[in-house]
Amino acid sequence: MPDAAALLQAYDDQLRTEAETPSALAVTRLGPLRLATFAGGRGFITYRDLGGADADEIRRLVAAGRAHFEADPEITRVEWKTRGHDRAPGLAEALAAYAFVPEEPESIMIGEAALLAVDVPLPAGVTLRRVSAEADVRAMTAMQDVAFGDSLADEMxxxxxRRLARDDGMEL
Structure with missing residues (x-):
């Protein structure tokens, strides 16, 4: 099993930037940042790394990212995606200074996919199937809203x- 540093490197290589924004309506580059616009008025800021930026440069990037989305009247909320293993001096302070509000920390699970590819007994009355029909996708996102207390079903x-129509490999 690889060590923690190798696993975090795999995460960074495989699951950041392009992998985070396949359903974006638009993606604008701003130095190391990717500013993604999604349907429903959602902005999203991510990056692969900040290129060794110091606290002053990070503060400028936060200000520029915020200004980018403030200039778009369609945008109603913006998320700046942070990672605990990044070298980003002063990022938390800069985000707070520009009115970004931290959400609950998220976790990632890393392991061998082959270990997860097993049959699992399902409870009575539960079925597991792939969905691609519009009605099924809408029912799935409505269920997510109920499970997570959100109201994002329509935009999700x-x-x-849109992603299913692009046939980019996503499965639901």
Missing amino acids: AEAML
Whole structure:
């Protein structure tokens, strides 16, 4: 099993930047940042790394990212994706200074996919199937809203339907 540093490197290589924004309506580059616009008025800021930027440069990047989305009247909320293993001096302070509000920390699970490819007994009345029909996608996103206490079903369904139409390998 690889060590933690190797696993984090794999995460960074495989799951950052392009992998985070396949359903974006537009992606603008701003130095190391990717500023993604999604349906439903959602902005998203991510990066692969900040290129060794110091606290002053990071503060300028945060200000520029915020200004980019403030200039778009369609955008109603913006998320700046942070990672605990990044070298980003002063990022938390800069985000707070520009009115970004931290959400609950997220976790990632890393392991061998082959170990997960097993049959699992499902409870009575539960079925597991792939969905691609619009009605099923909308039902799935409505269920997510109930499970997570959100109200994003319509925009999530639209984004997923666009990705399914592109046939980019996503499965639901």
